[in-house]
Amino acid sequence: MTTAASRILRFVLGGIFVYAGAVKALDPAAFLTAVESFRLLPHFAAVATALYLPWLEIFCGLALWTGRAYRGALGLLLILTAAFGIALASSWARGLDVTCGCFGGTGAANYPWLLIRAGLLFAGLAGLVAVESVRHGRKTFSKPPQSA
Amino acid sequence: METRHHPKALSSRTTGTAREGLLLLAIALLFAAGTAVLHPNAPAWSAETPGEGEVALDTVEAWDGDVLWVDARAREAFETGHVPGAVLLNEDEWYDLFLDFFDRWMGLSQPRIVVYCDSRECQASHKVAERLREETGSEEVYVLHGGWDTWREAAR
Numbered sequence: 001m002t003t004a005a006s007r008i009l010r011f012v013l014g015g016i017f018v019y020a021g022a023v024k025a026l027d028p029a030a031f032l033t034a035v036e037s038f039r040l041l042p043h044f045a046a047v048a049t050a051l052y053l054p055w056l057e058i059f060c061g062l063a064l065w066t067g068r069a070y071r072g073a074l075g076l077l078l079i080l081t082a083a084f085g086i087a088l089a090s091s092w093a094r095g096l097d098v099t100c101g102c103f104g105g106t107g108a109a110n111y112p113w114l115l116i117r118a119g120l121l122f123a124g125l126a127g128l129v130a131v132e133s134v135r136h137g138r139k140t141f142s143k144p145p146q147s148a
Numbered sequence: 149m150e151t152r153h154h155p156k157a158l159s160s161r162t163t164g165t166a167r168e169g170l171l172l173l174a175i176a177l178l179f180a181a182g183t184a185v186l187h188p189n190a191p192a193w194s195a196e197t198p199g200e201g202e203v204a205l206d207t208v209e210a211w212d213g214d215v216l217w218v219d220a221r222a223r224e225a226f227e228t229g230h231v232p233g234a235v236l237l238n239e240d241e242w243y244d245l246f247l248d249f250f251d252r253w254m255g256l257s258q259p260r261i262v263v264y265c266d267s268r269e270c271q272a273s274h275k276v277a278e279r280l281r282e283e284t285g286s287e288e289v290y291v292l293h294g295g296w297d298t299w300r301e302a303a304r
Binding site for chain 2: 025028029030032036043048050059060071072073075076136
């Protein structure tokens with residue numbers, strides 16, 4: 001992946017997470033309804049998630065934009081996206097009528113589309129991790145040993 | 149060609165990534181705490197407190213005036229048992245059921261509408277309530293906190 005392509009990807013993914021986080025942070029009560037619809041957490045933990053997760057998304061998204069705490073943000077977003085995918089699959093398997101809450105709305109969940117979207121986000125983030133690894137690999141790999 | 153990671157460089161990179169992650173977690177925690185304290189629409193920590201757009205059963209029972217109960221569950225669940233006088237209105241059969249609801253609504257004097265589904269976690273009541281607010285223009289549409297479970301427990 002070229003540097004320009006990875007910059008565009010960083011900008012797009014960062015924007016998605018900042019927007020998704022901001023919409024939820026503006027209305028944490030509505031996001032709580034979405035979190036509770038997954039029936040994975042007790043009420044107290046669901047409230048904590050509804051208050052905390054939006055800000056984590058916002059700051060991780062900003063980190064992708066600015067490049068500050070970039071690798072930490074990538075790691076956290078990979079974990080969050082994977083956890084969301086697992087929660088979705090679990091709810092689908094249990095036949096729950098969940099509200100995604102991803103971008104604020106309360107519409108019915110379209111599981112295949114939500115899983116595809118989570119998969120695309122995960123793939124994008126994994127792509128950025130790969131670019132970062134290659135970039136750092138160039139700096140931190142030792143020189144090949146001299147042949148005898 | 150053989151290449152090797154420099155162990156110190158790798159270790160420092162991992163530590164740096166972890167430090168960055170912890171920093172982001174800590175900043176988000178600060179803002180979450182601020183939201184919990186300052187946000188006018190911050191959710192209640194207690195499961196007993198009705199959420200946004202919800203109403204407690206005790207409150208409904210204390211209301212004067214007409215109350216129209218709306219059962220947002222599936223038809224089978226409604227036929228198994230429902231709040232006395234409730235009208236069935238769910239998203240799956242919206243267009244078939246809305247006229248019945250509308251007749252009942254018009255027959256009452258400016259009733260408050262209380263929608264319920266199975267429990268605190270179900271979504272159907274919130275979705276039906278939102279749709280009713282849009283289609284009737286009434287602000288007096290509420291979701292019963294705890295849903296049918298709460299009603300059944302109170303009726304025991």
